[in-house]
Amino acid sequence: xxxxxxxxxxxxxxxxxRADGTILDPEFIDSVPASDIxxxxxxxxxxxxxxxxxxxxxxxxxxxxxxxxxxxEACAYGPAYAxxxxxxxxxxxxxxxxxxxxxxxxxxxxxxxxGNCDDxxxxxxxxxxxxxxxxxxxxISSPVGTQIPQCAGTAYAMRQRGDDAVAICxxxxxxxxxxxxxVGLNFAGVAKAxxxxxxxxxxxxxxxxxxxxxxTPHIALRALGYGIRGQVVDGNDLFxxxxxxxxxxxxxxxxxxxxxxxxxxYRLAAHSTSDDPKAYRSREEEAEAAAQDPLPRLRxxxxxxxxxxxxxxxxxxxxxxxxxxxxxxxxxxxxxPPLTTLFDDVFAARTPLLEAQALELAAHLSSGDxxxxxxxxx
Amino acid sequence: MPTMNIIQAVNDALxxxxxxxxxxxxxxxxxxxxxxxxxxxxxxQEKYGEDRVIDTPLAEAGIIGAAIGMAIYGLRPVAEIQxxxxxxxxxxxxxxxLAKFRYRSGGExxxxxxxxxxxxxxxxxxxxxxxxxxxxxxHHAGLVCVAPSNPYDAKGLLLAALASPDPVxxxxxxxxxxxxxHGTNWSAHPKGEVPAGHYTVPIGKADIARPLxxxxxxxxxxxxxxxxxxxxxxxxxxxxxxxxxxxIDLRTLxxxxxPAIVESVSRTGRAVVANEAPKTCGFAAEIVALIMExxxxxxxxxxxxxxxxxxPFPYTLEAAYLPDSGRVATALRSVARYK
Numbered sequence: 001x002x003x004x005x006x007x008x009x010x011x012x013x014x015x016x017x018r019a020d021g022t023i024l025d026p027e028f029i030d031s032v033p034a035s036d037i038x039x040x041x042x043x044x045x046x047x048x049x050x051x052x053x054x055x056x057x058x059x060x061x062x063x064x065x066x067x068x069x070x071x072x073e074a075c076a077y078g079p080a081y082a083x084x085x086x087x088x089x090x091x092x093x094x095x096x097x098x099x100x101x102x103x104x105x106x107x108x109x110x111x112x113x114x115g116n117c118d119d120x121x122x123x124x125x126x127x128x129x130x131x132x133x134x135x136x137x138x139x140i141s142s143p144v145g146t147q148i149p150q151c152a153g154t155a156y157a158m159r160q161r162g163d164d165a166v167a168i169c170x171x172x173x174x175x176x177x178x179x180x181x182x183v184g185l186n187f188a189g190v191a192k193a194x195x196x197x198x199x200x201x202x203x204x205x206x207x208x209x210x211x212x213x214x215x216t217p218h219i220a221l222r223a224l225g226y227g228i229r230g231q232v233v234d235g236n237d238l239f240x241x242x243x244x245x246x247x248x249x250x251x252x253x254x255x256x257x258x259x260x261x262x263x264x265x266y267r268l269a270a271h272s273t274s275d276d277p278k279a280y281r282s283r284e285e286e287a288e289a290a291a292q293d294p295l296p297r298l299r300x301x302x303x304x305x306x307x308x309x310x311x312x313x314x315x316x317x318x319x320x321x322x323x324x325x326x327x328x329x330x331x332x333x334x335x336x337p338p339l340t341t342l343f344d345d346v347f348a349a350r351t352p353l354l355e356a357q358a359l360e361l362a363a364h365l366s367s368g369d370x371x372x373x374x375x376x377x378x
Numbered sequence: 379m380p381t382m383n384i385i386q387a388v389n390d391a392l393x394x395x396x397x398x399x400x401x402x403x404x405x406x407x408x409x410x411x412x413x414x415x416x417x418x419x420x421x422x423q424e425k426y427g428e429d430r431v432i433d434t435p436l437a438e439a440g441i442i443g444a445a446i447g448m449a450i451y452g453l454r455p456v457a458e459i460q461x462x463x464x465x466x467x468x469x470x471x472x473x474x475x476l477a478k479f480r481y482r483s484g485g486e487x488x489x490x491x492x493x494x495x496x497x498x499x500x501x502x503x504x505x506x507x508x509x510x511x512x513x514x515x516x517h518h519a520g521l522v523c524v525a526p527s528n529p530y531d532a533k534g535l536l537l538a539a540l541a542s543p544d545p546v547x548x549x550x551x552x553x554x555x556x557x558x559x560h561g562t563n564w565s566a567h568p569k570g571e572v573p574a575g576h577y578t579v580p581i582g583k584a585d586i587a588r589p590l591x592x593x594x595x596x597x598x599x600x601x602x603x604x605x606x607x608x609x610x611x612x613x614x615x616x617x618x619x620x621x622x623x624x625x626i627d628l629r630t631l632x633x634x635x636x637p638a639i640v641e642s643v644s645r646t647g648r649a650v651v652a653n654e655a656p657k658t659c660g661f662a663a664e665i666v667a668l669i670m671e672x673x674x675x676x677x678x679x680x681x682x683x684x685x686x687x688x689x690p691f692p693y694t695l696e697a698a699y700l701p702d703s704g705r706v707a708t709a710l711r712s713v714a715r716y717k
Contacts, residue, residue, distance in 0.1 A: 153447025
């Protein structure tokens with residue numbers, strides 16, 4: 001049985017803004033209010049400040065772990081802007097912007113980094129593994145790629161319930177080697193589910209470069225194998241990312257099925273605070289990538305429009321710095337999640353076994369010989 | 379009252395659930411047009427459409443991963459894994475995602491869904507159509523695990539699973555799908571009588587499948603799934619030896635019915651626990667540990683396990699591998715005569 005005409009796979013990178021800040025596609029620029037772009041840019045500048053400060057705080061021992069999105073900000077803020085609030089998003093661990101843009105409170109995000117009583121996930125996961133139900137952003141896992149078939153299933157459910165929404169998931173190019181990438185795209189392709197698979201090709205799976213993880217020149221080419229639409233986009237061009245996601249969402253809402261977007265970008269920072277890129281890549285390469293940095297590129301355009309200047313840049317950075325450090329100080333002052341939360345949410349209600357184990361723990365903690373108490377737990 | 383076999387009981391439960399709630403969807407390999415390789419979903423796609431009874435690509439991780447995405451959005455998926463031997467490509471999705479979704483999201487994303495999967499041997503299925511992996515799932519916090527042993531419980535537990543706020547894995551005893559023993563059918567069995575319409579069998583409650591007769595040395599015999607019928611046969615065998623067996627069908631492995639176990643063993647003072655899976659870290663090991671922790675003062679003999687051997691599941695020598703009523707009877711005699 002022959003499949004119908006496959007959707008197109010576009011490997012010439014979608015680009016709206018050149019690296020020098022000049023425009024390739026004026027018509028598209030006109031479709032985005034300039035004031036929105038200024039707000040997006042300010043949010044991306046703030047994100048970079050947050051990342052910088054949080055890495056420093058981890059170095060000072062105030063956070064257990066951190067993972068920055070430096071250089072890839074457009075790949076979170078662009079899709080979040082392009083989609084509607086009823087569209088669900090499945091981030092990996094490098095897209096805090098998707099929730100922050102939708103109003104996930106900065107304080108809540110930092111409460112998660114600390115794992116205190118106001119952490120939405122109750123201190124149960126490492127930093128950067130938050131959950132944002134009110135923003136329709138799904139809880140984050142550490143094993144990579146698991147969100148891909150889940151996103152396909154949510155997209156299927158949206159259509160099944162007659163909702164006009166789409167589901168997007170984010171992952172790195174390294175993750176595209178996982179089996180879940182294959183099964184998720186295949187399922188969504190067959191079902192023509194309204195899903196968007198957003199691959200941030202940042203060049204590295206921790207230390208392993210792109211060419212060691214795949215023999216295809218473009219991840220987006222794999223779309224052809226699933227009979228779905230594929231699109232390469234310049235991931236350092238906020239306008240182009242918005243355009244690509246808007247087109248993919250319109251395509252999905254029209255019932256044509258999923259799109260695999262490959263955003264070519266670069267991880268300017270380390271993979272995480274446990275990583276040192278000096279061990280596997282050159283300073284020259286990093287300098288070359290920095291020249292493509294999405295932030296200065298957008299700033300040049302905004303400045304040319306008279307929408308930005310050095311004073312606003314300084315002010316935005318100062319405010320972000322103050323906000324994040326104040327949020328961290330407040331987060332650190334908050335107590336641990338209550339001990340009772342250890343046994344909650346395993347199931348909807350505690351089982352008799354969990355009730356018994358909660359009592360067992362309480363007895364142990366009052367015994368005077370508890371590592372938790374000894375570590376300052378209360 | 380109509381009699382049904384386990385397949386018909388499962389099909390009836392699914393039919394009722396789909397008719398009552400349009401959010402219920404079924405997905406799996408060959409479940410739609412064909413009605414499943416064991417025929418458990420036969421006729422449902424015709425009745426409820428291709429969008430609700432989904433023939434998926436052949437990828438277990440995709441079936442479970444997609445079902446999770448459906449469940450967190452509000453559908454109530456029933457995923458079929460054709461044989462529990464094929465569940466391992468979905469192991470990550472089940473133990474790292476499904477089991478933890480509610481917990482890791484601080485309760486923001488509950489994930490109520492059902493996984494149905496036939497387990498156990500006795501169908502000449504060799505390595506990969508015969509295994510009993512239930513203990514590997516019971517080990518991971520967050521998964522309700524049930525294993526019916528008859529048509530009545532199969533329907534009632536499945537309907538309870540469909541109403542549960544938690545993910546539920548239903549391990550279906552495939553060798554007794556169509557009859558309690560080879561060459562028999564369920565029509566002569568009291569639990570082959572299955573009421574029409576909706577009812578549930580409570581999750582977390584064991585059942586006394588055979589009460590004490592009040593004559594002989596009492597022994598508690600604890601098992602689940604297809605082993606219930608094997609154990610029933612063993613109980614009949616040892617009547618002549620003056621052994622009086624109380625047969626407990628656990629029905630739910632997680633959360634297990636500890637009061638029922640303790641009540642029985644503290645009364646009899648002797649216990650044999652059977653599971654078809656290999657001995658090491660099998661579910662019987664957990665039950666024996668519970669008996670030691672909770673019933674030590676009443677015990678007249680060390681509890682014994684009757685299990686599969688610690689080998690991969692064999693093909694030609696299947697009947698030698700599977701714990702049969704003779705091995706259970708031997709264990710019962712040993713426990714009853716312990717001095």
